[in-house]
Amino acid sequence: MSEIAxxxxxxxxxxxxxxxxxxxxxxxxxxxxxxxxxxxxxxRQGASALDAVEATVVRLENCPLFNAGRGAVxxxxxxxxxxxxxxxxATRRAGAVTGVxxxxxxxxxxxxxxxxxxxxxxxxxxxxxxxxxxxxPMQPPEYFFTEHRYAQLQEALLSGRVRLDHSxxxxxxxxxxxxxxxxxxxxxxxxxxxxxxxxxxxxxxxGGMTNKRYSRIGDSPLIGAGTWADDRTCAxxxxxHGEYFIRAxxxxxxxxxxxxxxxxxxxxxxxxxxxxxxxxxxxxGLVAVDAAGNIALLFNSEGMYRASISxxxxxxxxxxxxxx
Numbered sequence: 001m002s003e004i005a006x007x008x009x010x011x012x013x014x015x016x017x018x019x020x021x022x023x024x025x026x027x028x029x030x031x032x033x034x035x036x037x038x039x040x041x042x043x044r045q046g047a048s049a050l051d052a053v054e055a056t057v058v059r060l061e062n063c064p065l066f067n068a069g070r071g072a073v074x075x076x077x078x079x080x081x082x083x084x085x086x087x088x089x090a091t092r093r094a095g096a097v098t099g100v101x102x103x104x105x106x107x108x109x110x111x112x113x114x115x116x117x118x119x120x121x122x123x124x125x126x127x128x129x130x131x132x133x134x135x136x137p138m139q140p141p142e143y144f145f146t147e148h149r150y151a152q153l154q155e156a157l158l159s160g161r162v163r164l165d166h167s168x169x170x171x172x173x174x175x176x177x178x179x180x181x182x183x184x185x186x187x188x189x190x191x192x193x194x195x196x197x198x199x200x201x202x203x204x205x206x207g208g209m210t211n212k213r214y215s216r217i218g219d220s221p222l223i224g225a226g227t228w229a230d231d232r233t234c235a236x237x238x239x240x241h242g243e244y245f246i247r248a249x250x251x252x253x254x255x256x257x258x259x260x261x262x263x264x265x266x267x268x269x270x271x272x273x274x275x276x277x278x279x280x281x282x283x284x285g286l287v288a289v290d291a292a293g294n295i296a297l298l299f300n301s302e303g304m305y306r307a308s309i310s311x312x313x314x315x316x317x318x319x320x321x322x323x324x
Contacts, residue, residue, distance in 0.1 A: 002198060003293035004043040005310035008036055008056055008191040010066045012239045012285040015303030015319055025319065028065060028305055032317050035059040036307040039191060049193040049201035049235070050088050050111075057084075057107040057203045060189035064146050066305075067187025069105055072144050072207025074153035080144045081124070082207050083221040084110040089200030089229035096221040097131075099124035104137040107205045110221075112136065121221060149210070156211035188220055190227070190237025192289045194310075200235040200289060202227050202251075208242075218242025224252035231291060233258040234265055239304065240277075240284015248277050254288060265290040269298040 010032055020028075039056030043049070061069025072080040084106035085096035095114025101124060103109050109131045113122050122130055132138065190204035204227045206220040219226035219242040226242065228251035229235040236251040245251075250272055257268035269288055277284075278300045285299025287306060295308045297318070307317045318324075 002196045003194065003311045004040070004196055005194045005289045005293040005295055005308070005313070006036060006040045006043060006052060006056065006191065007193075007287040007289055007295045007297060007308035008032065008039070008060070008189070008306065009237065009239050009285065009287045009297075010060060010189050010305030011187040012299045012301045012304035013187075013283070014301065015305070017320060020319070028319060029317050031060070031063045031065055032305060032307040033315070035063075035191075036309055036315065036317070039193065040309050043193060043195055046196055048197070049195040049199050050086065052193040052195065053191040053201045053203040053235075053237075054086060054107055054111055056191040056193075057086075057189055057205050058105050060191075061105050061107060061205055066189050067149075067207040068189040068205040069207075070144055071146060071149065073149050073187065073210040075208075076157070076211050076213040078153065079141060080207060081212070081215070082106045082205070083217065084203070084205040085121075085221045085223060085227045086110050086114065086203035087201065087223055087227050087229040087235075088114070089202075089231040089235055092230060094120050094223045094227070096121040096223065096227075097123070097127040098217050098221040099215055100127050100131070102128060102138045102140070103131050104139045104143070107203055108136055110203070120223060152210045188226075188239040190220075190239060190287060192229070192235040192237050192287050194235070194289050194291070194293045198231065198291065200229045200231050200291065202229040202235040202237045204237045204239075206239075219245035219250070222246060224249050226251060228252050228255055230255055234268075234288050234290045236286055236288045238284065238286045240301070241282055244277060244280060244282030245284065248272070248280065248282060250277060250282075250286065254286070258290070265294050265296050266298075269296045273298045273300050
C-alpha cells in the first residue's frame with residue numbers, strides 16, 4: 001500500500017491545562033481521535049484524499065465542541081455565519097462558501113461549488129440557494145444553538161469586543177481590548193490527507209468570530225490563505241486570527257517555500273508560522289502533509305487541538321504545546 005497520511009486540527013489559541021477541566025479534555029481528545037480514525041479508515045479502504053478530508057471535517061462540524069457547523073459561534077446579531085473551503089491537490093480545483101446560516105455541513109457545500117459550478121467561492125445567500133438546489137441537508141437556527149456559545153456571545157457583547165474563539169477559559173474580571181485579550185482562542189476545524197494514489201487534499205471549516213459584525217470573512221474560505229493543496233508540494237489547513245493569515249497568505253506561502261526554495265515541509269511550516277506570521281502579530285497554527293506523506297503540526301500559540309496518523313507514524317492526539 002502506498003503511503004497514506006491524515007492530520008486534522010480543531011482550533012488553536014491559549015489552551016492551557018488549568019483552563020480545561022479533565023472532563024472537557026477527555027471529550028476533546030475523544031472527538032479528535034474519532035474524527036481522525038474515521039477519515040483514516042477511508043484512506044485505508046482506498047478512498048481519495050478529497051473524500052477523506054471532507055468526511056473528517058463533517059465529523060468535526062457535527063461535534064458541538066468545535067467552532068464549525070453545529071458548534072458555530074454567534075454573530076453580533078445572534079445568528080451564525082459559517083465558512084468552509086476545500087482543495088484537491090491533483091487538479092488544484094477548489095470550492096468554498098462563506099456566511100452560510102442553515103447548511104448543516106458547510107464543507108459539503110464547498111465541495112458542491114467545486115464540482116457542480118463554474119466558481120470557487122459563493123457567499124450567502126446565493127451559496128445557500130445553490131446548496132438547496134443540490135438537496136444538501138439544512139437545519140433551523142436552534143440546531144446550531146449551544147448554551148456555551150450563547151454565553152460567550154453575552155460576555156462579548158458586555159465587553160464590547162469581538163472574540164477569536166475556541167474557548168474553555170475562565171471569565172475575565174474586566175473587559176480588555178480584543179487585541180490584548182490573553183485568553184483568545186482560534187476556533188476552526190480542518191484536515192489534510194495523502195491517499196494511496198499519492199494525491200493530496202485539504203479542507204477547512206469555521207464559525208468565525210464570536211460577536212463578529214458586517215459580514216466579516218476570515219481566512220478559512222480563502223484558497224491560499226487558510227486552505228491549499230498541490231500534489232507537487234503539500235496540503236495545508238490553517239487555524240488562527242484570520243486577518244493575519246490572509247495578509248501572510250499562509251497556506252500558499254508554505255507551498256511556495258517548498259517549490260521555489262526547496263525547503264522540507266517541516267522547515268517551510270516553521271518559517272511561515274514562527275518567522276513570518278508571528279512577527280506581524282499572527283497567532284495560530286496549521287496542519288500539513290507533503291507529497292511523501294510527511295506530516296507537520298505547527299503553531300505559535302499555547303496550544304492547538306490536533307491529531308495525526310500515517311502508514312509509518314502512530315496515532316497522535318495533542319492539545320498542549322509540550323505534547324510532541
